[in-house]
Amino acid sequence: MTDQNVEKVALQTEESRNQSRRTFLKGSAAVAGGVLFTKAASADAQMGFDPKKAVAPYAGKAEITDVLQDQAARKSLGFGVRKYPYGMPSPFEKEVQRRTLEWLTPDSMASITMTPIQSLHGIITPNGLHFERFHGGVPTINPDDHRLVIHGLVERPLIFTMDDLKRFPSVSKIVTVECPANGALEWKGVQLNSVQWTHGMMSCVEYTGVRLSDLLKEAGIKPEGKWLIPEGADASGMARSLPLEIAMDDCFIAYAQNGEALRREQGYPIRLVVPGCEANMWVKYLRRIMVHDVPMQHREETSKYTELMPDGTAQRFSWYMEANSVITYPSPDFKMQGPGKYYVRGLAWSGRGKVAHVDVTFDGGKNWKEAHFTSAVLDKAWTRFEVEWDWDGSETFLMSRTTDETGYVQPPMPQMRSLEGTNNVYHRTAMVTWRVHAWEDGKNGGMIENVQY
Amino acid sequence: MFSTKKTFVAAAIATLFTGSAFAMSGSSDGAATGGDKIDGKYAANFEQIIKDADGKYLDRAVIEAILGADAAHGRDGLMGKLDPANPYSFEVEDSIDGGNHGNAQCKIPLAFTEVHDNVKANYTHDSDFVARGFGTPISEASLEIWDIVVDGDGKGLPDPSVGMTVEEGGKVYVQFCGMCHGDFGEGAKGYLPLAVEEDLVTSDFSAPAPMKAVGNYWPYAVTLFDYIRRTMPFWTPNAPYIGDAGYMGMTGYILQSNYIPMDDEGTELEDETFFNAEVLMKMNKYMKNQGNFFCDHRPVIHNARCMTNCDDSLVGDGKGDINNFKQARLLPDGTPQYNVPQRMHEDKPGVGHSGM
Numbered sequence: 001m002t003d004q005n006v007e008k009v010a011l012q013t014e015e016s017r018n019q020s021r022r023t024f025l026k027g028s029a030a031v032a033g034g035v036l037f038t039k040a041a042s043a044d045a046q047m048g049f050d051p052k053k054a055v056a057p058y059a060g061k062a063e064i065t066d067v068l069q070d071q072a073a074r075k076s077l078g079f080g081v082r083k084y085p086y087g088m089p090s091p092f093e094k095e096v097q098r099r100t101l102e103w104l105t106p107d108s109m110a111s112i113t114m115t116p117i118q119s120l121h122g123i124i125t126p127n128g129l130h131f132e133r134f135h136g137g138v139p140t141i142n143p144d145d146h147r148l149v150i151h152g153l154v155e156r157p158l159i160f161t162m163d164d165l166k167r168f169p170s171v172s173k174i175v176t177v178e179c180p181a182n183g184a185l186e187w188k189g190v191q192l193n194s195v196q197w198t199h200g201m202m203s204c205v206e207y208t209g210v211r212l213s214d215l216l217k218e219a220g221i222k223p224e225g226k227w228l229i230p231e232g233a234d235a236s237g238m239a240r241s242l243p244l245e246i247a248m249d250d251c252f253i254a255y256a257q258n259g260e261a262l263r264r265e266q267g268y269p270i271r272l273v274v275p276g277c278e279a280n281m282w283v284k285y286l287r288r289i290m291v292h293d294v295p296m297q298h299r300e301e302t303s304k305y306t307e308l309m310p311d312g313t314a315q316r317f318s319w320y321m322e323a324n325s326v327i328t329y330p331s332p333d334f335k336m337q338g339p340g341k342y343y344v345r346g347l348a349w350s351g352r353g354k355v356a357h358v359d360v361t362f363d364g365g366k367n368w369k370e371a372h373f374t375s376a377v378l379d380k381a382w383t384r385f386e387v388e389w390d391w392d393g394s395e396t397f398l399m400s401r402t403t404d405e406t407g408y409v410q411p412p413m414p415q416m417r418s419l420e421g422t423n424n425v426y427h428r429t430a431m432v433t434w435r436v437h438a439w440e441d442g443k444n445g446g447m448i449e450n451v452q453y
Numbered sequence: 454m455f456s457t458k459k460t461f462v463a464a465a466i467a468t469l470f471t472g473s474a475f476a477m478s479g480s481s482d483g484a485a486t487g488g489d490k491i492d493g494k495y496a497a498n499f500e501q502i503i504k505d506a507d508g509k510y511l512d513r514a515v516i517e518a519i520l521g522a523d524a525a526h527g528r529d530g531l532m533g534k535l536d537p538a539n540p541y542s543f544e545v546e547d548s549i550d551g552g553n554h555g556n557a558q559c560k561i562p563l564a565f566t567e568v569h570d571n572v573k574a575n576y577t578h579d580s581d582f583v584a585r586g587f588g589t590p591i592s593e594a595s596l597e598i599w600d601i602v603v604d605g606d607g608k609g610l611p612d613p614s615v616g617m618t619v620e621e622g623g624k625v626y627v628q629f630c631g632m633c634h635g636d637f638g639e640g641a642k643g644y645l646p647l648a649v650e651e652d653l654v655t656s657d658f659s660a661p662a663p664m665k666a667v668g669n670y671w672p673y674a675v676t677l678f679d680y681i682r683r684t685m686p687f688w689t690p691n692a693p694y695i696g697d698a699g700y701m702g703m704t705g706y707i708l709q710s711n712y713i714p715m716d717d718e719g720t721e722l723e724d725e726t727f728f729n730a731e732v733l734m735k736m737n738k739y740m741k742n743q744g745n746f747f748c749d750h751r752p753v754i755h756n757a758r759c760m761t762n763c764d765d766s767l768v769g770d771g772k773g774d775i776n777n778f779k780q781a782r783l784l785p786d787g788t789p790q791y792n793v794p795q796r797m798h799e800d801k802p803g804v805g806h807s808g809m
Contacts, residue, residue: 105643106633106642106643106644107687109687110687135684136684136687136690149591149596149599151591151593151596156590157590157591157592157593157596158588158589158590158591159588159589159590159591160587160588160589164587164588164589167585167587168585168587187662188658188659188662189659189779189781190779190780190781191781192781193781211575213575213576213579214585215588216576217576217579217582217584218584218585218587218588220584226558227558229602231599231602235684235690236683236684236690237601237683237684237690237691239602239683243559243560243561244572244576245560245561245568245569245572246561246568248571248572248575248576248577249568249571249572249575250571287599288596288599290602292602292604294556294558294604294605294606295556295557295558295559295604295605296602296603296604296605296679297556297557297604297605297672297673297675297676298676298679298680299676299677299679299680302671302672302673302676302746303665303667303670303671303676306746308653308662308663308665308670310654310655310658311654312652312653312654312745313745313746313747314653314670314742314745314746314747315746315747315748315749315750315751316557316559316672316746316747316748316749317543317559317748317749318749318751319749320749320751322751322752352511352565353567357758359758359760363775364768364769364775365763365767365768365769365775366762366763366768366769366773366775367760367761367762367763368759368760368761368763370760397769397775397778401758403758404511405508405509406508406509406510406511406512406567407506407509407510407511407512407513407515408511408512408752408755409513409755409756409757409758411754411756412767412768412771414770414771415754415756415766415767415771416754417658418527418771419527419528419531419753419754420753421655421658422658422659422662423653423655423662423663425662427751433778435778449780450781451778451779451780452778452779453769453770453771453775453777453778453779
């Protein structure tokens with residue numbers, strides 16, 4: 001379209017706005033309570049209408065008519081059933097992928113990918129986008145050859161086939177699984193501009209399986225049995241020490257994820273689910289649970305997954321994931337569409353229970369507005385929040401803050417840094433800040449940048 | 454109880470001399486409702502206090518009612534949680550000195566009432582449970598083939614007859630480990646170094662994170678044997694051609710590279726020392742950093758949920774300035790460019806540390 005047309009569209013838009021305002025003003029005299037609106041409208045008239053600041057994203061641009069033409073989708077048949085016996089997303093969604101940073105780890109068998117949280121909606125992570133964390137690559141295990149053993153300080157050591165496990169009463173639960181290194185890249189400052197990098201080491205799916213307490217009672221724990229040592233059948237032989245209290249609280253052994261069998265990346269055929277606790281404890285490819293009197297002091301609970309404090313001491317057995325939240329829209333993957341109304345949305349979760357409140361600030365933490373929930377509010381699961389925001393086009397510092405049902409309030413980063421330093425690696429659960437650049441800011445106008453206080 | 458936690462003890466003494474009270478030792482607990490105290494410090498009726506507050510056991514007012522007025526404040530709150538009698542403590546009595554550097558344990562704090570209620574319902578008070586009889590009994594003997602767990606006390610280590618000299622162990626190490634971890638444990642190809650002497654305290658918050666290796670960080674020597682037998686060499690873990698003797702020898706070589714002593718005199722391994730489970734257990738008591746670990750102390754921050762005109766300490770940079778923020782590194786033309794230090798090989802690869 002020519003420049004003339006662009007101008008014409010802009011003028012038309014202005015005209016129609018003025019026209020509708022006149023109509024509105026005329027009618028408003030008859031409307032009770034119309035005074036307030038009239039005031040707002042006349043303030044607008046004083047400022048004058050600038051098509052570049054129009055709320056509608058197409059205003060001031062070329063009129064879009066090409067897309068109204070019937071295309072192949074309308075004029076020819078689509079593909080038939082069973083073209084894809086296992087369905088895949090539209091090719092236009094091909095950028096929505098798990099991604100990794102090649103510099104994080106020296107090889108891909110002991111590495112991590114992050115979930116594209118900025119592209120997700122609701123509270124469920126599709127199985128193909130569930131984040132991955134391997135310590136020895138992904139084994140492909142035939143479930144017919146796989147067994148689970150419970151032994152050690154038990155009355156009756158037992159061996160279970162996968163069919164045995166499915167014979168037990170089942171439990172289905174939507175829970176968040178989060179690597180405690182989620183957010184680790186941000187301890188010393190910001191590095192990357194995407195929620196995928198700042199918060200992507202987590203997912204939220206519906207797991208189905210058998211209660212761990214049922215299996216442990218079946219084997220009968222001896223009084224001196226205080227710890228469980230779950231162990232995987234993969235190359236890393238992953239193991240951790242789990243206190244009996246956590247095991248008997250709400251753990252289960254999952255064989256399904258979002259309605260289908262676990263994916264290999266997530267532990268097929270079975271994995272341990274430890275709701276609310278760091279994902280390293282959720283041992284995948286689970287093959288045995290040894291009931292023991294003391295913890296094991298495995299490398300993953302001594303050398304790793306411990307938090308170095310500023311004074312040189314270190315915190316160990318930091319099982320619980322603290323309450324956390326992040327704004328996913330707008331976030332650094334997006335650009336503002338101009339001043340006007342936005343529905344700021346994001347995710348909140350807590351390893352200690354349900355999310356009670358989420359508040360959002362637009363001024364760097366001075367004042368807060370409570371968001372409402374647009375999803376179910378579930379125990380130890382993602383909760384989707386949303387809050388209305390009128391953006392005036394000026395520079396804004398967006399943050400979200402969650403309060404969970406235990407009364408814990410998510411802290412700001414300077415506070416967490418002053419107490420815990422920056423060498424922890426794990427459990428960086430303070431708020432992040434999205435800086436929305438002013439709309440009139442040259443090439444960066446409307447850009448959303450990850451910054452840190 | 455805290456004798457091995459040198460840093461904390463030093464810090465606690467420093468705090469006492471500056472005049473501010475050590476965490477819960479004060480009597481400023483006017484907020485506590487019950488008369489009875491645990492150890493004269495903590496409200497004995499903490500369960501009732503939590504119940505009355507709708508189970509909000511981490512609410513600032515609830516914590517202060519149970520522990521006293523100072524408990525909800527940063528470093529003091531952390532120090533107070535080193536006392537196992539504190540209802541918010543993860544620590545277990547005698548966990549640290551149960552034997553010199555014995556197997557440290559941690560627990561779920563008593564104040565996490567919801568967890569304990571679930572444990573009662575699912576286990577300790579579940580008198581109705583009837584076994585379903587699914588699954589098949591199996592003998593411990595038949596599981597020996599899987600039994601590779603060595604715990605912090607050394608249970609599960611091979612017989613003392615299994616081992617080799619440190620020198621022989623070094624040869625096995627160079628053959629199977631050196632290409633990724635360096636012949637002297639200095640690291641290679643981005644894989645983790647096993648022996649570096651870096652200070653765990655950095656000069657300031659922006660300084661590069663210290664490298665954590667066996668000598669300067671690992672609390673247990675036995676963990677090394679368990680881990681390398683379980684997972685190494687990376688491409689062919691738990692290799693039968695290395696066997697327990699080979700894994701024992703490699704363990705000895707790595708501990709020697711880290712200068713771990715085996716007695717109060719600081720005796721170190723000689724090349725001709727026959728390294729076996731007994732020597733390993735001696736060294737397990739002399740890991741340099743063992744006394745510096747403590748159980749989870751979180752949460753350490755107990756903010757009130759402020760909605761309007763919040764205090765400057767909670768706004769922006771922590772001093773009320775919302776324009777004082779850090780950005781990712783920029784290229785000369787102002788383009789945000791991330792991960793510059795790693796790409797330029799200025800920083801080691803890793804998530805704020807060397808490898809995951």
